[in-house]
Amino acid sequence: MKKQNKKKGFTLVELIAVIAILAILGAILVPRIAGYQAKAKKSNYQATAKSIVNAMKAYNSDKSDNRIDDDDTYWNATSPTGTAIDKVNNETGTKIIDTESANFKDFDDHINGNTEVKDIVQISLGKFNLNSDGKIVLESGVTVSIED
Numbered sequence: 001m002k003k004q005n006k007k008k009g010f011t012l013v014e015l016i017a018v019i020a021i022l023a024i025l026g027a028i029l030v031p032r033i034a035g036y037q038a039k040a041k042k043s044n045y046q047a048t049a050k051s052i053v054n055a056m057k058a059y060n061s062d063k064s065d066n067r068i069d070d071d072d073t074y075w076n077a078t079s080p081t082g083t084a085i086d087k088v089n090n091e092t093g094t095k096i097i098d099t100e101s102a103n104f105k106d107f108d109d110h111i112n113g114n115t116e117v118k119d120i121v122q123i124s125l126g127k128f129n130l131n132s133d134g135k136i137v138l139e140s141g142v143t144v145s146i147e148d
Helices: 012-061 084-092 117-124
Strands: 073-076 114-116 128-130 136-138 143-145
Touching: 012 084, 012 117, 012 128, 073 084, 073 117, 114 117, 117 136
Parallel strands: none
Antiparallel strands: 073 114, 128 136, 136 143
């Protein structure tokens, strides 16, 4: 009686086939995951902008003068006095919109150093895209830099 010499394991061809299948699946899934991350980031910016717009609307509902208009400066890091954020925070005596928070800083750097209220409103409505270098590009063509 002859003993059969059976080795357990996979052949080289089987291993290469499995690796090829995994590579194909990876090539399909990686761009999708990146797309989900971009959508999540966009949703985060939109939600933050909505809460800021709601705070400004609440401020305006109580005012007949000194209201916040779309053309007002939302924030200017070098001169915050008189900006929309300054008005809202001074009215309540507390920081309704925290200028030190990470979410706030997402919108504090505009091309010319100012972010206008109308830009924040556009972001809150979802009328923007994120470009490859992480900047918000509004439908009007205005670009808002993001600080992460």
